[in-house]
Amino acid sequence: MSLMRVCDLMDRNVIVCGLDDSVKDVVRLMKANQFCPIVVVDPTGEVWGLVSRLAVIRLYGKDLSQISAEDVMRSYKVEVDPQWPIERAIDLMKRTRFEHLIIIDPHAGPKRPIGILSSFNVVWYMSNIATGHYEHTLRMAEK
Amino acid sequence: MEQKVVRLMRRGAVTCGEDVSIRKVAQIMAVNSAHYCVVINQKHEVLGIISSRSILKAFGRDLDQTRAADILLPHTFTITPNTPIEEAVRLMDRRKIEHVIVTQPGNRTVLGLLHAEDIVDKMAQD
Numbered sequence: 222m223s224l225m226r227v228c229d230l231m232d233r234n235v236i237v238c239g240l241d242d243s244v245k246d247v248v249r250l251m252k253a254n255q256f257c258p259i260v261v262v263d264p265t266g267e268v269w270g271l272v273s274r275l276a277v278i279r280l281y282g283k284d285l286s287q288i289s290a291e292d293v294m295r296s297y298k299v300e301v302d303p304q305w306p307i308e309r310a311i312d313l314m315k316r317t318r319f320e321h322l323i324i325i326d327p328h329a330g331p332k333r334p335i336g337i338l339s340s341f342n343v344v345w346y347m348s349n350i351a352t353g354h355y356e357h358t359l360r361m362a363e364k
Numbered sequence: 365m366e367q368k369v370v371r372l373m374r375r376g377a378v379t380c381g382e383d384v385s386i387r388k389v390a391q392i393m394a395v396n397s398a399h400y401c402v403v404i405n406q407k408h409e410v411l412g413i414i415s416s417r418s419i420l421k422a423f424g425r426d427l428d429q430t431r432a433a434d435i436l437l438p439h440t441f442t443i444t445p446n447t448p449i450e451e452a453v454r455l456m457d458r459r460k461i462e463h464v465i466v467t468q469p470g471n472r473t474v475l476g477l478l479h480a481e482d483i484v485d486k487m488a489q490d
Contacts, residue, residue: 252488256481274480279457281483282450311423320417340416341399347419347427348390 227310228303230346231324231336237262238290240269245285247272247293258321260334261294267331268323270294275320295319302327303336311343369452370445372482373466377402377474382411382433386422389414389432400463402474403436409472410465412436437461443478444469449486452478 236254238247240261247259251274261270269291276293301310301322310322324336378398380389382405389401393416403411411433418435442465443452452464462480467473 248484248488251484256484274462274484275457275460277487278453278480278483281453281487285487308423311420314420315423340420341393343420343423344390344399344416345394347387347423348394349387 225307225346226303227301227305227307227322227324227338228336230307230342231303231338232257232342233336235260235323235334235337237266237334238272239264240289240291242290243286244272244277244280244288244290244293247290248277248285251277258337258339259290260323260337261290262334265331266333268297268325268334270296271321271323271337273320297323297332300325300332301338307343307346310338314338314340314343367449368445369443369447369449369466369478372449372486373445373476373478374482375476377465377477379404379474380414380432381406382431382436384432385428386419386425386430386432386435387427390419390427393419400477401432402465402477403432404474408474410439410442410467410474412438413441413461413463413465415461415463439465439467439472441465442467442472445475449483453483456480456483 237260250259259272262268272290272294301324303324320340322338323334326333326335378396379402380392382403393401399416401414405411414436422435441459464478466475
């Protein structure tokens with residue numbers, strides 16, 4: 222087992238929206254933030270769910286201003302600690318088929334999101350690029 | 365009027381051969397910031413696609429011995445530039461995939477890809 226933890230790999234830039242925000246606003250937020258998933262929070266900042274790209278595109282052609290983020294979000298169910306070993310998080314993603322895990326601040330009272338671990342973060346981890354393969358791969362591309 | 369995939373698709377794709385190791389596929393995806401890799405044969409015909417989800421599911425296997433062909437999603441989920449966007453969205457939703465390969469009508473040469481991001485982008489503009 223590696224020493225890599227969830228907090229070493231997760232994206233710390235969490236983009237949030239409110240429960241009552243329309244999907245139109247969510248889509249604009251996604252576009253302005255490299256199409257990342259949007260975390261849905263209540264007025265106290267506590268996490269309620271996540272809106273993914275797939276959840277949004279199935280509404281193609283509909284009036285997005287009439288649908289709220291709460292209607293399309295996947296409810297937050299699984300609590301993930303940033304200090305978990307990365308293998309434990311990957312195992313959880315494999316079992317639950319979740320593409321993204323919301324990472325919660327374990328020291329805050331309400332469940333405040335502090336990061337998102339996506340399957341693409343895991344690709345980075347599995348590529349071993351962090352251990353020096355990066356330059357080698359780039360040289361191969363040039364050849 | 366019904367819009368076609370050709371309006372939103374991206375030309376070209378990140379590709380790899382069928383015998384490449386999963387580790388190498390992960391490196392290709394990471395270096396190109398691509399959440400997918402299209403697997404092609406020596407005739408440049410599409411065999412299937414590997415997503416970051418496929419790589420994740422392979423965690424625990426020997427990444428240097430397992431080949432791209434072992435984990436790819438078959439090329440049956442392809443569309444042509446003339447496919448209506450609604451139909452492409454239904455395919456992505458039904459199969460829970462964020463990328464669909466766009467091929468030439470009648471053959472298996474890759475023209476490009478339709479990403480969920482491209483559809484979100486269009487929805488943000490409308």
